Amino acid sequence: MTDVWPHETGDFSLGSATINGAVVRFAVAGMGPPVLLLHGWGGEIKSWGILPGALLDRGFRVLVLDLPGFGASSLPAAWSINDYARCVRELAAQVGIERCDIVAHSFGGRVALVLGATDPAFIIRLALMAPAGIRLKSFRLTVWSKVIYPVLRTFRRGAQSIGLRSGESIGDAFYRRVGAVDYANAQGTLRSTFVKVVREDLRTYARQVKAPTLLIWGELDRETPLLQGKILSQLIPDCGLVVIPGAGHFAYLERSDYCLTVIAHFLGR
Numbered sequence: 001m002t003d004v005w006p007h008e009t010g011d012f013s014l015g016s017a018t019i020n021g022a023v024v025r026f027a028v029a030g031m032g033p034p035v036l037l038l039h040g041w042g043g044e045i046k047s048w049g050i051l052p053g054a055l056l057d058r059g060f061r062v063l064v065l066d067l068p069g070f071g072a073s074s075l076p077a078a079w080s081i082n083d084y085a086r087c088v089r090e091l092a093a094q095v096g097i098e099r100c101d102i103v104a105h106s107f108g109g110r111v112a113l114v115l116g117a118t119d120p121a122f123i124i125r126l127a128l129m130a131p132a133g134i135r136l137k138s139f140r141l142t143v144w145s146k147v148i149y150p151v152l153r154t155f156r157r158g159a160q161s162i163g164l165r166s167g168e169s170i171g172d173a174f175y176r177r178v179g180a181v182d183y184a185n186a187q188g189t190l191r192s193t194f195v196k197v198v199r200e201d202l203r204t205y206a207r208q209v210k211a212p213t214l215l216i217w218g219e220l221d222r223e224t225p226l227l228q229g230k231i232l233s234q235l236i237p238d239c240g241l242v243v244i245p246g247a248g249h250f251a252y253l254e255r256s257d258y259c260l261t262v263i264a265h266f267l268g269r
Contacts, residue, residue, distance in 0.1 A: 038108025044071025133202030218247030
């Protein structure tokens with residue numbers, strides 16, 4: 001362990017581990033029941049706000065990391081969700097955690113669902129905030145992917161007339177048009193990872209989750225609409241759904257006290 005990550009409510013020791021070619025930064029603190037935090041796409045350790053320190057104050061041992069490709073963690077190749085799940089499991093083992101609760105948001109929720117299905121002995125409970133992983137059919141996406149995108153690939157001049165930006169590839173224009181800003185902002189192996197990740201619907205994994213699961217969803221979430229939460233709550237065998245009125249995709253930042261109370265109660269603290 002080296003360095004110290006200062007937080008609003010406690011000091012977390014920083015460390016790094018090399019797992020499957022990725023150098024993974026993590027922070028850990030506390031001596032109580034272990035809880036692992038998995039951030040969303042584009043996030044990192046510090047994007048959790050007050051939550052890690054608040055859970056530490058509640059008596060947990062808190063492990064939080066920059067998932068490979070984000071923050072200070074590297075990503076050596078395009079990874080699948082299963083690659084991320086194996087990485088998280090190995091990191092936990094390296095810091096001496098064999099069984100834990102998981103609190104995850106969005107993309108981190110994808111990883112948590114896979115862990116819940118494939119490594120049930122590792123999971124005590126899952127508190128998932130707007131986890132991604134349920135693909136919804138969209139008329140807009142269907143039209144762009146089945147009609148407009150193939151035409152643009154064939155007739156690039158026509159693409160200029162409907163908004164292809166200077167220097168922008170047809171693929172980038174397509175993903176921008178259908179709302180995949182994360183794809184447009186990603187580069188290199190992270191972009192390839194994005195494509196792998198979003199193609200996979202996790203309904204099969206959700207059905208296999210055995211741990212008690214709490215879904216926390218912002219009523220006004222546009223990134224992962226509440227409909228996804230309702231579908232997941234029916235798929236996961238032991239599952240409850242809490243909807244936070246007026247909140248969006250980042251409910252844990254918008255309504256941090258509310259989310260902390262709900263999570264701590266679910267985790268028995």
